Amino acid sequence: MNHCAKKLIAWYDDHHRHLPWRETRNIYHTWVCEVMSQQTTLAVVIPKFSDFVKHIPTVYDLAAGDEEKLRQLWSGLGYYARARNLKKGAQFIVEQRDGHFPQSYREWLEIPGCGPYTAAVIASISFNEKVACVDGNVVRVVSRLLALSKDVWSSSGQSAIRAYVDGMIPDERPGDFNQAMMELGATICRKTKPLCHLCPLQQQCLAFAGNCIESCPPKKPRRDTVDVELYALVVWRTTTDAIAIVDRTKGFLSNTVGFPLLGEIEASEVKTVLKSLQQLQVFELPSKFSHVITHHRISVSLLVVQEVYDLSMTNAIAPWSTLGFSQPFHWIASSVIASKLSTSLDNKVFKLFQNYKPHINS
Ligand code: SF4
Incomplete structure (x- = not known):
């Protein structure tokens, strides 16, 4: 030796x-x-x-x-x-x-x-x-x-x-x-x-x-920061106080579990379709937050969709599958959803939603 x-x-x-x-x-x-x-x-x-x-x-x-x-x-x-x-x-x-x-x-x-x-x-x-x-x-x-x-x-x-x-x-x-x-x-x-x-x-x-x-060693060369705009979709079923999450199998944050994430254009299309449905109330929260993942600086907005009536109990066709969400929604009680989220970005989304929830209710 x-x-x-x-x-x-x-x-x-x-x-x-x-x-x-x-x-x-x-x-x-x-x-x-x-x-x-x-x-x-x-x-x-x-x-x-x-x-x-x-x-x-x-x-x-x-x-x-x-x-x-x-x-x-x-x-x-x-x-x-x-x-x-x-x-x-x-x-x-x-x-x-x-x-x-x-x-x-x-x-x-x-x-x-x-x-x-x-x-x-x-x-x-x-x-x-x-x-x-x-x-x-x-x-x-x-x-x-x-x-x-x-x-x-x-x-x-x-x-x-x-x-x-x-x-x-x-x-x-x-x-x-x-x-x-x-x-x-x-x-x-x-x-x-x-x-x-x-x-x-x-x-x-x-x-x-x-x-x-x-x-020694020299600083690692930094990759150029990329700015990304994302919308987190918080679909809230008021009757059961449940929220939808998905298994993200591709795209940003693939292989994680959390809220459906949409790009800017996608979000605007989804917003238009959802607003036309009577059973839903759709609104964008006034505040957003920043989140950094490696060299991505992400600005996250929340699009809250409130199911006023339980779509699963009516003859209405739930719009989610027609909006291009490739993964099925899992409906999780909001009291336990924090334990299901697998990224800190999703935890921040949920926290922001909770802060606004009392105002949404009223
Ligand atoms: S190897 Fe690191 S800790 Fe050891 S003498 Fe060199 S600089 Fe100091």
Whole structure:
């Protein structure tokens, strides 16, 4: 084992955080926690992980489990598409592999929804395979070790970092080495105010020696922001105090559950049609809100449609299917709808609607 790897693993042995999934060699647990941890902080993941594996303890339970339960257990973690992919992966393992987990990096890459990073984490931790895990923390550590202040984020820059980590991984304990690199980035070599005096690699760090930590790695080039106008349709069945939500299978926020979303032109067409129907009252709320998703700056308006009479109880033809909504509406009691929504945008829509509800009623 090279000198750096030895120091790093020794530091990891003494200082790593005790996390529930590190106390076990259960492959299913490693997989679930890795998917949960992507883009979500550990403080949020830890209680959610314990709850998840308590209620969905095996890959068979995940493959056969119902969507509703999955959504509830995932709520608060965000990016619900990850949960759907996890379930798809579980179904693949149960149906195509008889419930046997893949045993190598290459095999994990065949699992639906499993990318190179997740495959590398599982293969190195669970099977001691010598394959580098390069996440944002590792990029930061390597950039500083090598004093890289440019060309880190391009594909050639990322390949160079991966090659460097590949060269560092020891034959013994490659999984612990990967975890140590990520842990060092998360707890010591932090984005701001790194704790260099506690770092096991300080003597090898060129950025520390050259006093240029601040500029390593360089800032990620920002993608141009795209402005988007969206209308969230809140269809409210007054007689039962139920609200319609849909499974969004395509378009913006695909693979999530929430209010039907319409573009500007679509919304204006829908508004005209709905206003012509006597059973409905349609109005646009006076205030809107802004929401940012990656490089999209979204301005969200609410189009509230109040079903004054219960269309399902009359001979009237419910207009929804004729308006181009490809997915059926699910009618959910407004008292429990918050638990069904899978994005923060939908939560904001519901909050705004609730604020206006008393005025709508009157
Ligand atoms: S010495 Fe400081 S900047 Fe260098 S790797 Fe360690 S924590 Fe990061």
